[in-house]
Amino acid sequence: MCLAVPGKVLEIEERDGTRMATVDFGGVVKEVCLEYLPDLRVGEYTIVHVGFALQRLDEESARQTLALFENLGLLEEEFGDPWQAAAAAGPTGGESGPAQEEARA
Amino acid sequence: MCLAVPGKVLEIEERDGTRMATVDFGGVVKEVCLEYLPDLRVGEYTIVHVGFALQRLDEESARQTLALFENLGLLEEEFGDPWQAAAAAGPTGGESGPAQEEARA
């Protein structure tokens, strides 16, 4: 379910009492409703579904995940799997804690 | 004003409380409202305008008029002009009186 894509906020304006953003999806620009992410700022990335920004995209976390994949099989055996530790601790931890740990590892 | 053509009544029927006739205009058949000529009968001719029978066509009078034209210049000088007499008497005379007179003449 739920085709959603990451885009970068170019502009923000109020329209008819609704907070709207112009969002760039790699050269494709659409108007997006910001009501659910009122503190999103120009330059940030967001996940957009049917014209709504539903979640801020955490760039740092994305980089860390990619770094994890790069290092897969190289580092893991050495340092153990920080994801696993995080999962065992439940999903109530810090926003991108596990990934940060793993990236640090 | 008032394009109206002579047609022959083929059939009469009541429809939605309205008296309607099927009228033949020389091979062209249309539905015609008879409300203004309620006593028109199958086989008679009528003058039709925008789907309404507005006047019975007097076949006898038509024949007499044509006969008058046929005889024009042949008989008139001899017998005088019965039309003229009728006109002088005003249009309240018999339905086709003048023509009948002229035809007789």
Added chain:
Amino acid sequence: MKYLEEFQNPDLAVRLLDDIRATVTRPWALMEVCGGQTHSIIRHGIDQLLPEQIELIHGPGCPVCVTPLEVIDKALEIASRPDVVFCSFGDMLRVPGSGRDLFRVRAAGGDVRVVYSPLDALRLAREHPDKEVVFFGIGFETTAPPNAMAVHQAARLGIRNFSMLVSHVRVPPAIEAIMQSPDCRVDAFLAAGHVCSVMGTGEYPELAERFEVPIVVTGFEPLDILEGVRRAVRMLERGEPGVENAYPRAVRPEGNPAARAMLADVFEVTDRAWRGIGTIPGSGWRLAERYREFDAEHRFSVAGIDTREPAECRSGEVLQGLLKPHQCEAFGTTCTPRTPLGATMVSSEGACAAYYLYRRLGGTPATVEATPVG
């Protein structure tokens, strides 16, 4: 068609023409009142066959031509409404209001339909209960009874989404107005046969007497028209004005009593503006008070219409026979059938359009032959 073709017989036309030629001794101007007669005259070239002394003046008897600009503008406004299905006889679609016509309203998205009969409009109203169906009720005494019947039936059947924009006109007051004009050139009238089929001939003796003018009730086929001319010329030459019925097969003195009764019920006499001529007292019909709910002018607020008749158009004088179309400066230059300034250039029986066609033959006058060819 029986009783039509017989009255198109060229051999009999020769006899009628011979008789007219034998009778006429000096110039006479005859006005055929009815546009249908004008159409027949042009179509068959009858005017070209008549002796030079006889001039036919095309009268104001085209209901399309005389419908006032203001009413047409109202029609255009009503027809433009999204909830309206606007029904009209075909002739009206090309008549310009102030700047556009019903064709353009349709092109702009208006639902404008050509119907053959007012009962077709009533049927549309029953088929489209979610729409307002408006019928453009124009015409002379001939068309008024059919239109009256549509209103009467709408009332009887409770069809509340039907209404009529009424602009009916009556012939006798028009004849009176023409005769009262100080410049009047008309010596005799060919009265409109189908109007008389409905109304009878009772309205004319008084007019004939008052203005000392022959009035001949005339039909529409070539022989009918020639017979009308023959009778009129004979009366003129004899100096004996009066009323004659040259169309007895379709006209009775009393007209159609049932139709006249319905007219009296549905309509009431009113002053009416004639396009290009002005208001003629008592020359029109409007819906009677008790049918007011079926009056489109009442149902739709179409007040405050700003009509713009081209200043250069002189169709009023043309309609009264006071001016020949080619004497109008716009004729053939800014005003053509393609780009008409006045209604008389629109309808093919309008006097200006008729002249335009005829005159396109240029300096070379058409060869006129009295004997049939082919």
Added chain:
Amino acid sequence: MKYLEEFQNPDLAVRLLDDIRATVTRPWALMEVCGGQTHSIIRHGIDQLLPEQIELIHGPGCPVCVTPLEVIDKALEIASRPDVVFCSFGDMLRVPGSGRDLFRVRAAGGDVRVVYSPLDALRLAREHPDKEVVFFGIGFETTAPPNAMAVHQAARLGIRNFSMLVSHVRVPPAIEAIMQSPDCRVDAFLAAGHVCSVMGTGEYPELAERFEVPIVVTGFEPLDILEGVRRAVRMLERGEPGVENAYPRAVRPEGNPAARAMLADVFEVTDRAWRGIGTIPGSGWRLAERYREFDAEHRFSVAGIDTREPAECRSGEVLQGLLKPHQCEAFGTTCTPRTPLGATMVSSEGACAAYYLYRRLGGTPATVEATPVG
């Protein structure tokens, strides 16, 4: 697109696959809950790259597939009304109700429009005050907030000609129902990343614990899915069920609080029928009582609908992973993407459609290569 392409890198996929191969020791059945994940898996051929021991079961996470027949029939009936503009996401147009779909309603004259966003439907309602604009509000927790916002705005702006046919579904009750099925074959779940972007991850620990099943919150790009599989397999191999977030760039534990607040305001939890599966308690959302005037089922009387689901369709079992599509007798004979009997054959991420495409390769299994080509 940034943060999309990076997660489609085939070189990194090799590393993830290597890791999975190194980890797996015996067969596991993983269900990806979300149709978007199914789509990605088929599109990129990911299932073919995984070690033989790993089976991916396509879950009931296509909102189009699970919308109950009765609701679709209501949609078809409302969309057929002459005064209605019926708006829907594109996916729904081909889904058959009892005998036809929205395409055929449109072909028969219904005003059915594809919109990109529920706000587009709201805009249409403002632009067409004379029409009833109805939006087909389907979807999981991801789509519910946008739809809730449309209703909220309609109320705020007083747009009375807007209403919504609501058939929202919720993921956690569905996972619970699947696990409770006596024939359940699912060893682990890849949870739907974008649902969790809204709802967070708080609903899953209880489920993971109760059913002793690994649940990995997973994204949609090839690397995201491989990472989800890698995590699930690792948890399975270690015998340590629980919840992991493999999509941290888009999912926070608390989800989106503003969106969750709006959901709580506009909707209320209800039992919901899932097409082919049956009613799952508490698995849906309907409009809360105070928004009842915007409920299309309330505004239009669409009761007494007689639904007819083809008896031979076994999509319910397919959706629960109990049956492979080709084990359905209708599969490929009477049921094809061209002539679908069930919703799972309609949408391109439906399990039956996915199998149909894949199996068209016939007896020759596709060559599966672990190293990227081209």
Added chain:
Amino acid sequence: MADITDLSRTGEPGRAAATVPAPAAPDFSGWTCPAPLRDQEHIVMGHGGGGALSAELVEHVFAPAFGGPLLAGLGDSAVLRLGGARLAFSTDSYVVRPLFFPGGSIGDLAVNGTVNDLAMSGAKAAYLSCAFILEEGVETATVARVAQALGAAARTAGVEVATGDTKVVEAGHGDGIYLNTAGIGLIPDGVDIRPQRAVPGDVVLVSGPVGVHGTAIMSVREGLEFGVSVRSDCAALGGLVEAMLAVTPDLHVLRDPTRGGLAAALGEIAAAAGVGVTVQERSVPVPPEVANACAVLGLDPWYVANEGKLVAFVPPEHADAVLAAMRSHPLGAEAAVIGTCVEEHPGMVVARTTFGGTRVVDMPLGEQLPRIC
């Protein structure tokens, strides 16, 4: 043909008239239309009626866009040279309502209309293309019936449907089925038939009664319905033209009087060749039922559409033999001489009425409408 003489390309639209004072004694011979597109900001039905408005659109919009020398080619068919052969090439779209009418259907029309346009160049139609624009929601069975009629008509005409296309438009943006066909055919050596070749002295023939096809369609058109036994005479004229060419390759003009009827066909020829045409009203065959339907509706049969009839301008020395050849062919059994080509009144068609009067036969402005007056 596009060009009609009462339109001038030199006049400045909408302005010239205001600055040129009207002459005291108007010179009727040199009229031009000073405002050809006045008030024509929008397309109206008449632009498709095959009359003066259609011609204006071609002259003022299409011809300038496509290039001046091609103006003549925007008529009913074009003559081309390709691969050493002389080909006729023509296209028409068919938007007739209703789709089925007494004696035919849009499918028959789509074949015969295009085959006939080719035949009017003297070409034998060889191949047709066929493009459907379907409205979402039209019954597949209706499409199939039209296709079958089209296929059958093609077989009768001896032409092959070689290529096709289908598009579907949203409900409310079409009207069931619109059809387009284009056709190509080979022109025999020595044949040069085109409107410009009309010369004074030519005898004007018509292949049979006029107004039949249009009357059949009107009889089933919504709102006009009337009972009538005439059926469309829609037919492919390739064989008839072959028979005429067997008499002499030197036919000057052939024309199928379709939209706008006989009046438009003659008017266009007169305009294209700069000649006058005189028609004897009595000689034009009009079946009584056609005449009567027109009388009821206030129409003129000469303006009613045909499909399956042709008008020919033939040098006087061949006229009798061509007429005889036409009468020997089933589709020309009622052929008749209806007039002559003259030097007088160039660009105009004049009818000698039954009563010996004359009447200008004008180009139709747009579509014919039923009149009450």
Added chain:
Amino acid sequence: MADITDLSRTGEPGRAAATVPAPAAPDFSGWTCPAPLRDQEHIVMGHGGGGALSAELVEHVFAPAFGGPLLAGLGDSAVLRLGGARLAFSTDSYVVRPLFFPGGSIGDLAVNGTVNDLAMSGAKAAYLSCAFILEEGVETATVARVAQALGAAARTAGVEVATGDTKVVEAGHGDGIYLNTAGIGLIPDGVDIRPQRAVPGDVVLVSGPVGVHGTAIMSVREGLEFGVSVRSDCAALGGLVEAMLAVTPDLHVLRDPTRGGLAAALGEIAAAAGVGVTVQERSVPVPPEVANACAVLGLDPWYVANEGKLVAFVPPEHADAVLAAMRSHPLGAEAAVIGTCVEEHPGMVVARTTFGGTRVVDMPLGEQLPRIC
């Protein structure tokens, strides 16, 4: 091409399936569609989408009506013999909305679409017919703009607009302007290009990035509007094809991947020739903006329409030289080898994904719709 292999003409519509028991172990290689027109009593948009529904309509409705042997001719263009010459003949109607879009208009499309269909037979387009179906009320200025675009495109393509037609339909029965063009062109000696000539071993090339034209149009389509800098690549390919033919007359197949996009073009060739086609996903050029627009809307760029691109099947020995010739032409600068023609999976197109998996590239069913899922 009309024929697609998953449709069978032998099955009895809607009934056969009920009487044939499904096999215990289904044999996937021999499927037929037993109910080709089931539930297709009415035309839906998909019948005009250029996919499976369009093909069905041709196979089950048009081909039987027009005659069996012509089926093959109902594709994009037909090859004819006339007057000793070999001609290509093609038609298409254009119903694109909006009429003007970034990089072009319906007028450009109407020229380039038909010119390209001819070019796909190796023919150089020589003459076009051009038929307008105008909706009452459309602005005359809009018609003029379209006509001017059409004329300019024709001059660029070196083709003459030879004949035309205009019809007007009532307001509410059209959509501003529909256009039809038909075209004819001469096929050089020794050239025989058609889908049936694809053989295993052929190298599959594409002349440049795909999905550009369709993306440009979607970006301005009502309800989808998005900002994007891509402009339609709509162009006439006659010159590019000439350059390719200069390398060798033995090109096997050319195809312009219009409606249904690359997927439909390859699928039709595979079906027509009974060959398999394997495509390397990575090799297919898709501009990032096209890929991203598709990602936002849930579409697949391979199914998005093109006009100004071609797909070529070339014998392996000529592949390098043809590719080089394409790259030397402005319209083929980004040409690429995207796959090969194989013996396996006849009638089917299979993509090797970037990850080394495989995926069946199915014929599009009808129009593509934006997805949420």
